[in-house]
Amino acid sequence: MSPLQKILASVLTLAVCALAAPEANAKPPLSAALAALPASTADHSQFKELQREFESGSELTRACLSCHNQAAKQVHASKHWKWEFVNGKTGQTLGKRHVVNNTLMSIAANGPYCARCHISNEWTEAKFDFTDPNQVDCLACHDTTGTYTSMKMHQLRSKCSACHVEFDKSKARNVVRRPDFGELGRHVGKPSLQTCGACHFNSDGGNGIKHGDLDSSLLNAAPELDAHMAKDGAGLTCFNCHKTRRHQTLGSRYAPQSKDPKGKNVLGGSRATCESCHGLAPHPKTANAKLNDHVDRIACQTCHIPAIARGGVPTKTRWDWSSAGRLDKAGKEIITRDDKGRIIYSTQRGSAEWAENLVPDYVWFNGEVKYLTLNDKINPAGTVRLNVLSGGPDDPKSRIWPVKTLRGKQPIDAENATLVGVRLFGKDENAFWEAYDWNKAIAASMADAGRPFSGKVGFVETEMRIPVNHMVAPESGALSCGDCHSRNGRMATVPGIYYPGRGIYWLIDLLGLLLVGGALAGVLAHGALRIAVKFRKSGKA
Amino acid sequence: MTQRVYLFARFERFWHWSQAGLIIFMAVTGFEIHGFYTLLGFEPAQELHTIAAWALISLWVFAIFWHATTGEWKQYIPSFDRLFAIMRYYSVDILTGAPHPYKKSRLHKHNPLQRIVYLSLWVLINPALWISGALYYYYNDWGPWGLAPYLKLEYVATAHVVAAFLITTFLVIHVYLITTGHTLFAYIKAMITGWADLDEDSAQES
Numbered sequence: 027m028s029p030l031q032k033i034l035a036s037v038l039t040l041a042v043c044a045l046a047a048p049e050a051n052a053k054p055p056l057s058a059a060l061a062a063l064p065a066s067t068a069d070h071s072q073f074k075e076l077q078r079e080f081e082s083g084s085e086l087t088r089a090c091l092s093c094h095n096q097a098a099k100q101v102h103a104s105k106h107w108k109w110e111f112v113n114g115k116t117g118q119t120l121g122k123r124h125v126v127n128n129t130l131m132s133i134a135a136n137g138p139y140c141a142r143c144h145i146s147n148e149w150t151e152a153k154f155d156f157t158d159p160n161q162v163d164c165l166a167c168h169d170t171t172g173t174y175t176s177m178k179m180h181q182l183r184s185k186c187s188a189c190h191v192e193f194d195k196s197k198a199r200n201v202v203r204r205p206d207f208g209e210l211g212r213h214v215g216k217p218s219l220q221t222c223g224a225c226h227f228n229s230d231g232g233n234g235i236k237h238g239d240l241d242s243s244l245l246n247a248a249p250e251l252d253a254h255m256a257k258d259g260a261g262l263t264c265f266n267c268h269k270t271r272r273h274q275t276l277g278s279r280y281a282p283q284s285k286d287p288k289g290k291n292v293l294g295g296s297r298a299t300c301e302s303c304h305g306l307a308p309h310p311k312t313a314n315a316k317l318n319d320h321v322d323r324i325a326c327q328t329c330h331i332p333a334i335a336r337g338g339v340p341t342k343t344r345w346d347w348s349s350a351g352r353l354d355k356a357g358k359e360i361i362t363r364d365d366k367g368r369i370i371y372s373t374q375r376g377s378a379e380w381a382e383n384l385v386p387d388y389v390w391f392n393g394e395v396k397y398l399t400l401n402d403k404i405n406p407a408g409t410v411r412l413n414v415l416s417g418g419p420d421d422p423k424s425r426i427w428p429v430k431t432l433r434g435k436q437p438i439d440a441e442n443a444t445l446v447g448v449r450l451f452g453k454d455e456n457a458f459w460e461a462y463d464w465n466k467a468i469a470a471s472m473a474d475a476g477r478p479f480s481g482k483v484g485f486v487e488t489e490m491r492i493p494v495n496h497m498v499a500p501e502s503g504a505l506s507c508g509d510c511h512s513r514n515g516r517m518a519t520v521p522g523i524y525y526p527g528r529g530i531y532w533l534i535d536l537l538g539l540l541l542v543g544g545a546l547a548g549v550l551a552h553g554a555l556r557i558a559v560k561f562r563k564s565g566k567a
Numbered sequence: 568m569t570q571r572v573y574l575f576a577r578f579e580r581f582w583h584w585s586q587a588g589l590i591i592f593m594a595v596t597g598f599e600i601h602g603f604y605t606l607l608g609f610e611p612a613q614e615l616h617t618i619a620a621w622a623l624i625s626l627w628v629f630a631i632f633w634h635a636t637t638g639e640w641k642q643y644i645p646s647f648d649r650l651f652a653i654m655r656y657y658s659v660d661i662l663t664g665a666p667h668p669y670k671k672s673r674l675h676k677h678n679p680l681q682r683i684v685y686l687s688l689w690v691l692i693n694p695a696l697w698i699s700g701a702l703y704y705y706y707n708d709w710g711p712w713g714l715a716p717y718l719k720l721e722y723v724a725t726a727h728v729v730a731a732f733l734i735t736t737f738l739v740i741h742v743y744l745i746t747t748g749h750t751l752f753a754y755i756k757a758m759i760t761g762w763a764d765l766d767e768d769s770a771q772e773s
């Protein structure tokens with residue numbers, strides 16, 4: 027652009043900014059002719075294979091596989107099935123089966139309970155056969171009735187309080203424990219916000235607890251909450267971005283992409299990156315020309331997700347296990363709520379802190395994450411970082427990302443200096459939620475994981491960082507320049523980068539102000555002197 | 568006796584006042600961008616600063632052309648003639664009502680102190696501002712232009728800020744010195760109308 031064009035463009039930008047009201051770009055509605063057509067080429071309710079009763083999930087799966095005879099092979103290769111992810115770069119074997127976090131800590135000795143969110147039909151024993159095709163739970167993702175996951179959760183008889191920290195016994199009678207698999211099978215369809223959300227909104231034991239950018243408020247999101255998922259926003263569902271081919275879903279918290287250099291992917295669809303739809307110069311020509319200059323160092327999420335847990339569902343910011351297990355004088359379990367009704371102490375889960383409209387933390391991130399596992403030594407003296415996001419200002423692959431920091435205090439093996447798992451669920455004396463005995467619960471979990479346990483329990487402060495990706499606000503809700511470009515802006519603690527407004531050399535500021543201030547004081551004094559001399563002279567005269 | 572002399576041509580006056588306005592405006596928006604205060608908000612300040620920058624650069628290009636073609640650039644040829652006397656005049660002698668040690672004329676409309684200060688504006692501070700400002704603006708093109716290995720934004724910004732402090736300091740003193748003519752408003756009138764009252768003898772020199 028020539029300077030003149032630049033001036034014109036700037037003037038125009040200002041005018042447009044002042045005049046243009048934010049506009050939701052809703053998905054174009056179907057034409058009447060399209061809407062009159064069947065939604066899919068196959069109506070499962072008409073298949074004769076499904077016109078009967080099914081005793082179990084795996085029996086239904088057998089019927090599914092009788093037509094979709096390659097489906098199990100695809101699903102068996104997916105991370106939703108394997109719960110295992112080998113990071114080629116770091117060489118770490120990760121995935122739910124291996125990592126340790128500061129929420130429910132580890133799957134070890136909790137397998138069948140955690141597996142309520144696994145896409146298998148009957149993972150009910152500690153050992154599970156990952157090669158059995160009939161175990162693939164098609165309904166987990168393809169249920170369209172919105173009822174299945176809740177029923178699946180209730181098939182396994184755990185303590186109600188494992189999920190419902192406080193629960194209404196009178197309602198327990200109405201719980202459906204045996205889904206009508208035939209009925210569900212006749213109504214399968216594409217995955218939806220609801221099917222994905224049934225697990226992903228409830229990570230680590232409840233709505234919104236872990237992520238903060240994923241909770242049930244997204245089901246009926248207004249565009250201000252999530253421009254993508256809102257029905258009167260873009261109206262997208264999860265797989266529009268998390269493109270899934272051959273049952274392999276794109277997008278990973280274990281190996282995310284910090285910066286996608288490939289840009290728009292018109293034919294191939296989304297790679298679960300902003301760039302694959304919005305391109306490498308995502309802001310329109312009419313916007314401030316400097317906006318597109320940010321994309322080299324600032325992740326889209328940083329400005330476009332101004333805060334998380336914005337939909338009315340709080341997210342946990344601290345989970346302190348060290349206080350768990352206290353009973354009241356009568357020997358009963360305790361539950362304490364704050365004035366907003368959030369549980370801040372429970373015998374089962376210890377102490378908690380929550381937040382809504384939480385401003386994320388900001389860190390350099392190049393997409394590489396290292397996790398601690400049960401095999402790693404820790405330094406119990408300080409705060410233990412359960413995962414470390416790599417990156418820095420000098421690494422061109424890094425951008426500044428928003429993260430949710432979940433802090434916690436959790437048990438460790440004090441002698442071996444390792445993290446531990448805890449058997450939480452179950453109905454025996456080893457289950458923490460049954461007997462509140464750390465030693466037994468940890469020993470059971472470590473035995474299941476095949477790791478040593480000294481019997482010495484300690485507690486350590488931990489921290490986990492979760493990159494934030496959802497609850498993307500439309501333009502009108504994004505951060506404005508001054509949120510960062512100021513002396514104590516949001517980036518104030520991000521090292522190694524200068525941007526106007528941040529301030530850097532205080533000495534130069536001081537000298538500059540002294541210079542200008544000194545000049546001002548000097549001329550004022552001089553002027554006063556001139557006036558005084560003049561008055562003296564005219565007085566004499 | 569004094570004589571009225573047409574000292575400042577129409578373009579010169581236009582250039583002077585629009586430059587003055589722009590620099591004041593750029594100091595206000597610039598130091599807001601720098602984070603000293605919040606007045607317009609960062610984004611408006613940044614956008615307006617950028618627009619003003621292009622305007623100022625264009626103005627400078629015209630002014631340089633004008634000086635070159637009219638020969639007026641010679642007004643800035645430095646001279647150390649009675650420099651210290653002039654400095655003493657402005658700081659002390661002015662109080663006693665002593666005469667200005669330098670006589671202006673059409674051919675020498677700036678005294679040696681002015682010449683040195685204005686010349687250093689032209690060759691030091693203005694270029695420092697617009698070179699650092701332009702580099703600042705084109706930060707994202709440093710890579711393609713091959714400049715990235717040699718520059719860091721904090722250094723470019725600091726050069727810009729230092730130059731901004733200097734020109735603001737100049738501005739403060741300059742505005743004050745305007746009031747030191749025969750009468751309080753003599754100099755400002757000259758820059759508005761173009762006509763100045765010069766001492767007769769020096770006026771004849773021209």
Ligand code: HEM
Nearest residue numbers: 526527593594597598600601620697700701703704724731
């Ligand atoms: C041709 C002249 C100029 C150009 C091209 C220019 C350009 C710029 C640019 C691009 C910025 C950075 C703002 C951004 O992020 O977009 C800036 C900042 C600034 N400008 Fe200028 N400017 C010019 C003249 C001036 C003048 C005359 C002053 C003061 C009297 C000034 C004072 C400042 C200050 C204090 C900052 C803040 C720098 C920081 O804190 O990093 N500028 N200028």
